[in-house]
Amino acid sequence: MEAHDSEGIQNIKNAHEAGYKHVDGYLFPCTTSKCSSAKTQIKEAHQALSASGAEIGKVFKNKFLGTLWVNIERYEWPSDKSYNRQFILDLVSEAEVLGYTVGIYSSYYEWDTIAGAEWSGGLNKLPLW
Incomplete structure (x- = not known):
């Protein structure tokens, strides 16, 4: 199910x-x-x-081009925190495999609701916004 923000992509290029x-x-x-x-x-x-x-969150021609922020906010996340944790790990690991610099965009409340406040999954090395 592809859904991309064409205006956002154009804004990156601009x-x-x-x-x-x-x-x-x-x-x-x-x-x-x-x-x-x-x-x-x-x-x-x-x-x-x-x-x-459009380039973001990558090193390109020896230049750092920003961060790909993965938004972890309550929209329609399942109530299963174990599932959500694996989903988050999969998002981050795949982005890193593709060469992106990854950050997490969330809040204490959002993170606690979705993954549990006590869980970091080793992602505490990433920038938090």
């Missing part, structure tokens, strides 16, 4: 063309049963960015 060196992007994962897997969503987002020539 920012680079305007001379901005660090351009971030935000991924709002789809977590309902109708959605693709976490890894597939990352791959599809990567393909959409690459196909349009």
